[in-house]
Amino acid sequence: MPSSPYLPTSAAFLKESSLLLQAYPDSTLITTKYTFPSSKPSSKSSKPSTKSDSTATATTPLATLVLKTYNPVSGICLKYKTNKAAEVGRLITALGLLAGGADISLLDVAVPAAGTAGGEEDGAVVTPTTGGAAASMGAGSNTGAGVSKGKGKGKGKKGKK
Amino acid sequence: MSKPLGHEEFFASLTTLLTSTSQKTRGSVYLTQKPLLPTSTDQTSTTISPPSILIRATDGNTNAPNPKSASEDKNIKKKSKESKAKLSTVVQPDELETFYAKYAEVCKAGMTGLKKRDRKQKKAKGKGGAGKVSKA
Numbered sequence: 001m002p003s004s005p006y007l008p009t010s011a012a013f014l015k016e017s018s019l020l021l022q023a024y025p026d027s028t029l030i031t032t033k034y035t036f037p038s039s040k041p042s043s044k045s046s047k048p049s050t051k052s053d054s055t056a057t058a059t060t061p062l063a064t065l066v067l068k069t070y071n072p073v074s075g076i077c078l079k080y081k082t083n084k085a086a087e088v089g090r091l092i093t094a095l096g097l098l099a100g101g102a103d104i105s106l107l108d109v110a111v112p113a114a115g116t117a118g119g120e121e122d123g124a125v126v127t128p129t130t131g132g133a134a135a136s137m138g139a140g141s142n143t144g145a146g147v148s149k150g151k152g153k154g155k156g157k158k159g160k161k
Numbered sequence: 162m163s164k165p166l167g168h169e170e171f172f173a174s175l176t177t178l179l180t181s182t183s184q185k186t187r188g189s190v191y192l193t194q195k196p197l198l199p200t201s202t203d204q205t206s207t208t209i210s211p212p213s214i215l216i217r218a219t220d221g222n223t224n225a226p227n228p229k230s231a232s233e234d235k236n237i238k239k240k241s242k243e244s245k246a247k248l249s250t251v252v253q254p255d256e257l258e259t260f261y262a263k264y265a266e267v268c269k270a271g272m273t274g275l276k277k278r279d280r281k282q283k284k285a286k287g288k289g290g291a292g293k294v295s296k297a
Contacts, residue, residue: 026196026212034179034272035189035223061186063274085275089265096261099194099214100254 004068004077010087013080014094017069020078021098024071030095033066067091069098163247165215168260171250172267175218178246179271186274188223192216197251211254216264218248 007013021028062083069078082091166174182188196212222245252260 026198029193029195032192032194032268033189034182034192034268034274036182036185036187036274038187038223061274062276063183063186063272065272065275083276085269085272085277088272088275089269092265092268093261095194096257096264099196099252099261100257101211 004079006079006081010080010091013067013078016078018098020069020071020076024073025101027073028069028071031068034063036063037061165249165251168250171248172263174248176267176271178218178220182224183273189221191221192218213254214252216250216252220246
């Protein structure tokens with residue numbers, strides 16, 4: 001199978017995931033991975049003591065959250081990756097809606113109610129078709145613009161690096 | 162396979178798992194959800210009711226200490242055997258909403274290793290606002 005790409009936005013991910021769940025309601029698995037970047041054991045083992053950890057915490061490794069919707073029957077795998085704490089609550093709530101078999105129309109209504117972000121659902125509602133990645137991406141770009149507008153430049157990777 | 166926990170118990174354990182991982186800033190927590198299919202005997206009765214959801218949480222043994230460093234510390238070595246955390250719980254369809262509300266809270270509270278928007282937001286706003294004022 002082709003390597004599964006990361007979807008650009010959470011809205012796109014949730015939309016595609018709900019389609020996959022509708023197609024295969026019984027065999028689709030959603031995984032949420034909360035992970036810290038792995039430190040290379042080889043480099044650590046050279047320094048025997050745990051004091052090497054203190055230097056690591058100085059830089060404060062940033063965790064990432066990866067959502068994955070996988071259907072083994074069709075081999076379809078959808079992924080979304082984020083490192084923003086603000087998205088967690090909204091994403092988990094959305095996963096609950098997906099688990100409950102909510103269809104897209106319900107999802108679009110419910111997601112904004114659960115979260116604080118306002119821009120996302122607008123884009124999703126605008127595309128009432130069973131929109132492909134292109135439509136979702138369009139919605140996503142709107143979202144990105146809206147969020148960054150509200151929150152300043154902190155959203156991009158510029159601030160970190 | 163360990164038996165599914167009650168919701169409260171599950172959340173308590175999940176909180177511990179997430180916070181310990183966050184504090185170590187190392188390792189991973191895997192959360193999975195999938196419909197719990199009725200057993201083959203139940204399939205004859207095609208009930209319309211949606212299936213229960215099985216929730217699993219594990220650290221995939223990623224919190225296990227590095228075996229090389231563990232050999233030096235007896236305490237860590239002792240823990241390594243039981244270090245793999247596995248939790249599961251079953252959510253009935255009518256409980257989904259309340260469960261996920263709590264679930265989201267627990268995840269939000271526990272996943273402290275993610276980038277915090279609030280702090281950056283304040284800083285960005287402060288800088289931006291000051292800049293604008295000075296320019297004006």
